[in-house]
Amino acid sequence: MKIDFFNKCKPFIVPALFICLVFTGCTSTNQEQITDKRDPFESTNRKIYAFNDKVDTAILEPVAAGYNKIVPKFGKEAISRHINWVGLPNTAINSGLQGKWENLALSSLHFSVNALTFGFANLLPEEEPPSKQDLGKTFAVYGVSEGPYVVLPLLGSRTSRHAFAQIVNMMLNPYAIFEDETIRQANLMQPVLSTVSWRAANFDLINSVKYNSLDSYIKARSAYYQSRFGQLQSIEAGPSEADDLFEGLYKEG
């Protein structure tokens, strides 16, 4: 029984160890060197960012370029739909935890009906798609503060709340309960597939951050915070950073 449990958890051990290493290895940066109050571990984060950047240049960028070149549009769309479908149980659970009953019903409906095609085809094109939910958003609903900014090896930018939620998400992966070896192998491939698909879909945007920046670390951090703010806007309402930016400028003349 113990060995069985270990086998089920095996796919998550490496990322979990990585994440633990990051948190224990974080040393706070000198106040003078900090470029953003939300990022007290900037010097450690920069080292991990540099490592991720090298991995991206050596592996992910060429693979994503090849993926964009080889896979036809309908193939990319099907893969993207499948990745979304795999995440639906997670969305359903978190919708329930957040009291979003309509979204819970929608995600359950989409998951069960599209299971016939493993999510590669959408059999409910007329139905409204559920909005994606994760444990990080659930924590935000319950008022957990976002915590300091961290850069995780291979996973990239996260707030501590988002990073912790990701570990729990990995542990609660609903596919881990399947005994079937094929499903288990497919489950192991999921993170790889979704990373390549995401990198390919955002190819130009990420390359612009990498190659057209005065300081790509800061640009990546800023882009993460703004994008996450957009996802959490309905929960943690308030003016966006862009709204704040122009306030008072007209008065200054």
Added chain:
Amino acid sequence: MRNYRTLSIFLVCFIFLFSVSSTLPASASKIENAETIVTELLSELKVIQKNSVSIEQKKEQFLNLVYGFFDTILISKASTGPYWRTATDDEKIRYTDLFCQLIANITSSQIGDISDFEFTITSSIPKGEEMVLVLGELNAPGNSFEEISIRWRISIPNMDTAKIIDIEFENISMLVTQKQENIAIIRKNGGAFSALIEAMEKQLNQ
């Protein structure tokens, strides 16, 4: 007494109708102006994309668009925050010039190869007295991105002047990102505005 009451109701209605009729067309035409400038910029971009010219010539044409369609002074102020006031007049002019070149470079490297795109305006929202947000979806079939939601922030301090001050791709504001980058560089160099100019020159010469 009754006549007095009828008269006051009539007066209130008149004042209400007058105020509604005087503000509605103003904000409606501001929205119209904001949408027009976005549409005009995109049609100019399409013309450039269709021309088979060298990358350098394209950059030059993009630069002309930046000067024509963007409020470069307001963008320069907003992207350097409190440090704008510490810069000398020469530094301000140099920074504005370099920043425009940087925008033109990024635009040409990001969308220089995209030949076929369509932008559909979904809605436009007034933001205070002097700004309008134009929201829409950019479709570029056959490119790495299929559909991107874009918000254009347009400055309209008066009816005749409409200029673009920011573009947000999927909630990511180009200006906020640039401001954070700029401020970090200035702070790292002990508040020297000249350090930012040096970093930009280096970036442009790469």
